[in-house]
Amino acid sequence: xxxxxxxxxxPEPPYYAVIFTSQRTAGDQGYGxxxxxxVDLSSTMPxxxxxxxxxxxxxxxxxxxxxxxxxxxxHWKQNQEHLQAQAKGRSTWYECFSVRVAKxxxxxxx
Amino acid sequence: xxxxxxxxxxPEPPYYAVIFTSQRTAGDQGYGxxxxxxVDLSSTMPxxxxxxxxxxxxxxxxxxxxxxxxxxxxHWKQNQEHLQAQAKGRSTWYECFSVRVAKxxxxxxx
Numbered sequence: 001x002x003x004x005x006x007x008x009x010x011p012e013p014p015y016y017a018v019i020f021t022s023q024r025t026a027g028d029q030g031y032g033x034x035x036x037x038x039v040d041l042s043s044t045m046p047x048x049x050x051x052x053x054x055x056x057x058x059x060x061x062x063x064x065x066x067x068x069x070x071x072x073x074x075h076w077k078q079n080q081e082h083l084q085a086q087a088k089g090r091s092t093w094y095e096c097f098s099v100r101v102a103k104x105x106x107x108x109x110x
Numbered sequence: 111x112x113x114x115x116x117x118x119x120x121p122e123p124p125y126y127a128v129i130f131t132s133q134r135t136a137g138d139q140g141y142g143x144x145x146x147x148x149v150d151l152s153s154t155m156p157x158x159x160x161x162x163x164x165x166x167x168x169x170x171x172x173x174x175x176x177x178x179x180x181x182x183x184x185h186w187k188q189n190q191e192h193l194q195a196q197a198k199g200r201s202t203w204y205e206c207f208s209v210r211v212a213k214x215x216x217x218x219x220x
Contacts, residue, residue: 007208017212021162052131054164054172062164062172098117099220102127102212109208
């Protein structure tokens, strides 16, 4: 697993963000290894621009991944290994989650 | 401080998201009290739709707040108490941060 930088080094807008907010169930149940695999795999996908991810001790997490366009997001969503991870996420790893796809219009950094 | 729900109960898109990713400096230095105040105050602002917020033990945090439109975001950004908090954030509380304003186009929840 390659650890992403704390702040994603994204280009000038416009680009897309996928905001994934999730509450983990108790216990690992294979989650950690798959999460690392998905971080690595997503970063090789066409149109990937970076990601930021935080999970607290209570299992609440927010991951925001950044993409060149909607086609890149759709392509990653349909990746075979990612589809398997999504299915396991629904059945086992997450109490609840939300996914929001948003077009980043402006951004600044300190 | 009113604790927000884990997942923000936002309406059907379109609406706006402000993605705030930040790395805290060491020590509280008044941060906790001000953060609670800003959570409470922002939730009273016109156009506020909800927020999701996570910070891990290393001080990396992501807060996503949701707003009806860009005018609501601008109004909150110019709030006098929020301006004071922003200044203290730059000078004292954050090693680094990024702000991204994005238009949510689609969303789903499990």
